Amino acid sequence: xxxxxxxxxxxxxxxxxxxxxxxxxxxxxxxxxxxxxxxxxxxxxxxxxxxxxxxxxxxxxxxxxxxxxxxxxxxxxxxxxxxxxxxxxxxxxxxxxxxxxxxxxxxxxxxxxxxxxxxxxxxxxxxxxxxxxxxxxxxxxxxxxxxxxxxxxxxxxxxxxxxxxxxxxxxxxxxxxxxxxxxxxxxxxxxxxxxxxxxxxxxxxxxxxxxxxxxxxxxxxxxxxxxxxxxxxxxxxxxxxxxxx
Ligand code: NAP
Numbered sequence: 001x002x003x004x005x006x007x008x009x010x011x012x013x014x015x016x017x018x019x020x021x022x023x024x025x026x027x028x029x030x031x032x033x034x035x036x037x038x039x040x041x042x043x044x045x046x047x048x049x050x051x052x053x054x055x056x057x058x059x060x061x062x063x064x065x066x067x068x069x070x071x072x073x074x075x076x077x078x079x080x081x082x083x084x085x086x087x088x089x090x091x092x093x094x095x096x097x098x099x100x101x102x103x104x105x106x107x108x109x110x111x112x113x114x115x116x117x118x119x120x121x122x123x124x125x126x127x128x129x130x131x132x133x134x135x136x137x138x139x140x141x142x143x144x145x146x147x148x149x150x151x152x153x154x155x156x157x158x159x160x161x162x163x164x165x166x167x168x169x170x171x172x173x174x175x176x177x178x179x180x181x182x183x184x185x186x187x188x189x190x191x192x193x194x195x196x197x198x199x200x201x202x203x204x205x206x207x208x209x210x211x212x213x214x215x216x217x218x219x220x221x222x223x224x225x226x227x228x229x230x231x232x233x234x235x236x237x238x239x240x241x242x243x244x245x
Pocket of ligand 1: 014015016017018019020021038039040041044060061062063083084085086087107135136137138179180181182183184185186187188189
């Protein structure tokens with residue numbers, strides 16, 4: 001595929017240590033962007049830099065408000081942001097603990113909000129516009145068994161996307177979400193490796209397969225690039241048709 005050129009763009013990717021975020025960071029580098037990978041496990045950043053020496057790294061737990069503020073305050077001008085970091089904790093509604101509830105909302109919602117606020121303030125001051133992509137999920141719009149709080153965090157991510165699009169649009173900052181179906185990353189395996197569960201989900205996906213990491217990365221790159229210059233506040237399923245049914 002012909003990659004859109006992102007030469008000269010500085011991009012921040014959160015949760016870039018593993019899975020979709022790691023692949024996104026590498027793909028953005030291949031598009032010519034200057035990539036800053038943010039995650040909380042240093043060994044993941046070390047191996048990423050070994051594979052792609054041009055990638056810059058920041059190690060921080062985004063659930064920690066002050067640490068995030070400190071880690072990102074001197075980041076300099078940023079053109080593009082991918083809010084990808086999130087966690088999944090599954091279990092029956094009646095058994096969800098306060099701790100699990102708080103962890104999920106702290107990472108999946110509060111950190112997404114906070115990182116966006118810091119980076120968007122910088123984008124506004126810089127005056128060159130920008131684009132933000134939030135990695136949400138099909139779980140934002142369908143009830144999935146044992147995913148109570150995860151589903152709620154992704155619904156919140158969708159609405160943050162829309163309100164950010166509304167308020168940041170006048171500063172020429174576009175904000176969109178991608179909403180993948182299951183992807184067999186570490187997170188996907190945690191929730192969907194049981195063949196009976198995964199067969200039930202697969203039967204609801206018209207294309208009959210889960211998403212590959214590349215399917216999600218392609219959608220993210222499209223929404224970051226000028227190819228989507230008039231798309232703002234969109235919630236883009238990458239789900240083989242799951243949400244259409
Ligand atoms: P993953 O393989 O678990 O990777 C998530 C990355 O985010 C890891 O590098 C993780 O670091 C990092 N991260 C988590 N919490 C963090 C924190 N507090 N501070 C900094 N970094 C943090 O997950 P994935 O499957 O690639 O998921 C990426 C995104 O896609 C998430 O938003 C997820 O909700 C969404 N999504 C995934 C699926 C799926 O089936 N996989 C489907 C729909 C949507 P550590 O490993 O060090 O914690």
